[in-house]
Amino acid sequence: MSAITLVEAVNQALAFELDADPSVLVLGEDVGANGGVFRATSGLLQRYGKARVVDTPLAECLIAGMSVGLAAQGMKPVAEFQFMGFMYSAIDQVVNHASRLRYRTRGRLSCPLVLRAPFGAGIHAPEHHSESAEALFAHIPGLRVVVPSSPARAYGLLLAAIRDPDPVIFLEPTRLYRLGKEEVPNNGKALALDSCFVLRDGSDVTLVTWGAAVRETLATAERLSTEGVQAEVIDVATLAPLDMETILDSVEKTGRCVIVHEAAKNCGVGAEIAARLADDGLLRLLAPVRRVTGYDTILPPARLESLFLPQPERICAAVHELLEAA
Amino acid sequence: MSTSANVAPARGGATGRDPSECVARFELRLTRFLGFDGQMLAPLPAFAREPGTLVQAYRDMTLTRQFDQRAVALQRTGRLGTYPSSLGQEATAVGVGAAMARSDVFLGTYRETGTMLVRGVQMRDILLYWSGDTRGMAHAGADAPVEDFPLSVPIASHAPHAVGVAYALKMRHESRAVVCVLGDGATSKGDFYEALNAAGVWQLPLVFVVVNNHWAISVPRSIQSHAQTLAQKAIAAGIDGEQVDGNDVVAVRHVIGEALSSARMGYGPRLVEALTYRLCDHTTADDARRYRLAAEVEKHQGLDPIARLRGYLTTSGVWTNADEERLMTEHRQNIEAAVSGYLAVEPPPPGAMFEHLFERLPRALEAQRDALPGAMSS
Numbered sequence: 214m215s216a217i218t219l220v221e222a223v224n225q226a227l228a229f230e231l232d233a234d235p236s237v238l239v240l241g242e243d244v245g246a247n248g249g250v251f252r253a254t255s256g257l258l259q260r261y262g263k264a265r266v267v268d269t270p271l272a273e274c275l276i277a278g279m280s281v282g283l284a285a286q287g288m289k290p291v292a293e294f295q296f297m298g299f300m301y302s303a304i305d306q307v308v309n310h311a312s313r314l315r316y317r318t319r320g321r322l323s324c325p326l327v328l329r330a331p332f333g334a335g336i337h338a339p340e341h342h343s344e345s346a347e348a349l350f351a352h353i354p355g356l357r358v359v360v361p362s363s364p365a366r367a368y369g370l371l372l373a374a375i376r377d378p379d380p381v382i383f384l385e386p387t388r389l390y391r392l393g394k395e396e397v398p399n400n401g402k403a404l405a406l407d408s409c410f411v412l413r414d415g416s417d418v419t420l421v422t423w424g425a426a427v428r429e430t431l432a433t434a435e436r437l438s439t440e441g442v443q444a445e446v447i448d449v450a451t452l453a454p455l456d457m458e459t460i461l462d463s464v465e466k467t468g469r470c471v472i473v474h475e476a477a478k479n480c481g482v483g484a485e486i487a488a489r490l491a492d493d494g495l496l497r498l499l500a501p502v503r504r505v506t507g508y509d510t511i512l513p514p515a516r517l518e519s520l521f522l523p524q525p526e527r528i529c530a531a532v533h534e535l536l537e538a539a
Numbered sequence: 540m541s542t543s544a545n546v547a548p549a550r551g552g553a554t555g556r557d558p559s560e561c562v563a564r565f566e567l568r569l570t571r572f573l574g575f576d577g578q579m580l581a582p583l584p585a586f587a588r589e590p591g592t593l594v595q596a597y598r599d600m601t602l603t604r605q606f607d608q609r610a611v612a613l614q615r616t617g618r619l620g621t622y623p624s625s626l627g628q629e630a631t632a633v634g635v636g637a638a639m640a641r642s643d644v645f646l647g648t649y650r651e652t653g654t655m656l657v658r659g660v661q662m663r664d665i666l667l668y669w670s671g672d673t674r675g676m677a678h679a680g681a682d683a684p685v686e687d688f689p690l691s692v693p694i695a696s697h698a699p700h701a702v703g704v705a706y707a708l709k710m711r712h713e714s715r716a717v718v719c720v721l722g723d724g725a726t727s728k729g730d731f732y733e734a735l736n737a738a739g740v741w742q743l744p745l746v747f748v749v750v751n752n753h754w755a756i757s758v759p760r761s762i763q764s765h766a767q768t769l770a771q772k773a774i775a776a777g778i779d780g781e782q783v784d785g786n787d788v789v790a791v792r793h794v795i796g797e798a799l800s801s802a803r804m805g806y807g808p809r810l811v812e813a814l815t816y817r818l819c820d821h822t823t824a825d826d827a828r829r830y831r832l833a834a835e836v837e838k839h840q841g842l843d844p845i846a847r848l849r850g851y852l853t854t855s856g857v858w859t860n861a862d863e864e865r866l867m868t869e870h871r872q873n874i875e876a877a878v879s880g881y882l883a884v885e886p887p888p889p890g891a892m893f894e895h896l897f898e899r900l901p902r903a904l905e906a907q908r909d910a911l912p913g914a915m916s917s
Contacts, residue, residue: 265710270736272736275733282701282738286708306696319676319680319895322686378898443633
């Protein structure tokens with residue numbers, strides 16, 4: 214077994230499930246011969262045929278909408294959107310239909326689909342190719358929003374998403390697609406949805422993050438440990454529904470929390486986590502909750518994007534501020 | 540629709556002076572069997588010559604109309620929410636329902652009460668739905684069409700679902716087909732075009748029925764499109780399109796039936812534009828007098844689909860005034876039984892909000908549910 218990248222882990226999970234379950238099919242733009250613009254579906258057409266690895270017309274609303282129809286028929290569509298910025302024209306389908314088909318029919322029909330999209334900045338892509346709009350989806354009742362941050366979690370969480378009986382928005386951080394490898398056994402073992410992953414234990418401060426920002430957050434934790442500050446790092450992974458228990462347990466221990474995310478601050482998922490900490494963890498907090506996030510601006514194209522992203526310096530500064538406060 | 544295409548370059552040198560040549564021609568047909576007074580304009584198709592078939596259609600159309608009237612009365616007296624009547628469109632709705640096989644899958648909007656009744660959805664459930672209770676779309680009855688989609692409210696957004704359903708049927712090699720009904724307004728939307736186009740690409744067993752009732756609330760057909768017909772929207776998708784007189788139930792059932800047979804046999808999708816007219820307000824929340832002239836409505840009242848079929852049945856000697864009276868009484872009794880059943884349904888318990896949101900309620904939502912007054916007992 215050799216080490217694989219995150220995008221290869223996505224491919225491995227798709228292939229495993231196409232093998233295991235004849236109701237699974239992969240669809241989207243360029244997912245066939247081209248293997249997807251990031252090669253996440255590479256080789257699948259050759260192995261599973263064009264009926265199950267479906268190049269669609271260039272129509273995002275169609276891709277989401279036909280996935281609803283397929284899912285209602287007992288199929289398990291896994292649709293790829295080339296970039297999250299192109300999902301906006303599919304939002305009507307997600308909000309008005311995928312998330313509520315089960316509810317509208319009192320369980321007569323259901324919608325076990327997965328909509329996958331590369332997301333986030335940091336790869337010097339053109340405009341509209343670097344969006345982090347996870348909060349839009351996290352706001353919608355009836356949806357799961359899942360974000361892997363390592364090859365192993367991409368594999369295990371994608372398997373879980375495909376097997377889940379309800380719709381899942383699965384957002385893959387483009388910046389991590391080929392950044393680092395790890396061994397991921399192709400054993401078909403899914404990871405639990407709706408649960409955070411504690412990536413690093415610590416007693417002084419809790420760093421809550423997800424997606425590509427996990428990388429900078431872990432780097433920050435390493436740097437802090439050289440100063441004698443032990444940071445606990447939590448990868449939220451499932452942004453909706455939110456596992457606050459793990460976060461509250463950690464804050465109980467550390468008394469301090471910094472939330473790190475790439476998306477804009479205003480009404481981001483970090484705001485929800487901070488509000489829940491205020492609701493249920495206020496008396497455990499020694500200092501205010503801080504958010505280190507993207508700015509409330511249009512995500513700048515390549516030449517400024519690294520400034521937009523939360524860098525270790527900003528995360529460190531926030532932690533120092535909390536340590537000085539209490 | 541027939542298509543002829545000529546894409547090969549002309550041979551034999553420069554004989555013509557016109558540098559351009561015709562590469563494709565299209566023709567659209569309109570089908571009608573019954574004239575406006577119910578007279579037979581063409582020999583009827585085989586199904587219509589079987590005794591009882593058209594009487595059944597008449598029963599379904601009149602039931603739809605009486606049910607609609609009762610539903611509007613319930614709304615006006617505060618016992619039902621907003622309701623969309625289908626007055627004047629009964630031939631299209633019933634013709635579509637009658638043309639479908641039980642195993643076909645139906646996706647419609649909110650003005651297909653007639654189709655739903657023919658497909659076996661209970662009147663009680665339709666009322667329940669319009670009272671604001673999703674149990675009305677659970678289709679729990681023994682004969683209910685369990686694969687049919689719940690009626691779709693956002694315009695044209697169900698068209699891509701129909702593509703997915705039809706793709707699943709084709710992929711599994713099932714000889715079933717899908718019907719997707721939309722209005723004239725829906726043909727202006729992108730999701731309609733995306734679905735139509737994809738159905739053509741994959742040659743899916745899918746029949747789109749555009750119910751052109753001439754008005755999308757207050758916006759007339761002329762503002763939806765400059766196209767001469769809505770059926771021709773099919774041409775751009777490379778599929779067959781045609782028109783049918785949507786107030787002639789024989790023609791609707793025939794044209795949709797042919798399209799479905801063809802689709803089930805693997806010959807691909809079709810688009811049928813049914814020409815009809817909404818004689819009523821858009822819904823009980825609308826007042827159509829604000830945007831259209833009484834004279835126009837009166838003209839279309841003269842084209843009433845129920846009067847037309849009754850004219851044919853009466854002339855043919857298979858329908859009498861006594862039959863009519865008996866039928867109206869029977870309808871009234873069935874409708875009143877459904878209304879009583881509907882009014883007796885208790886509101887759902889508060890906890891129902893959290894049911895069927897997911898297959899299993901995530902732990903993260905349990906606290907909200909449990910904090911609801913009365914939720915724990917549900």
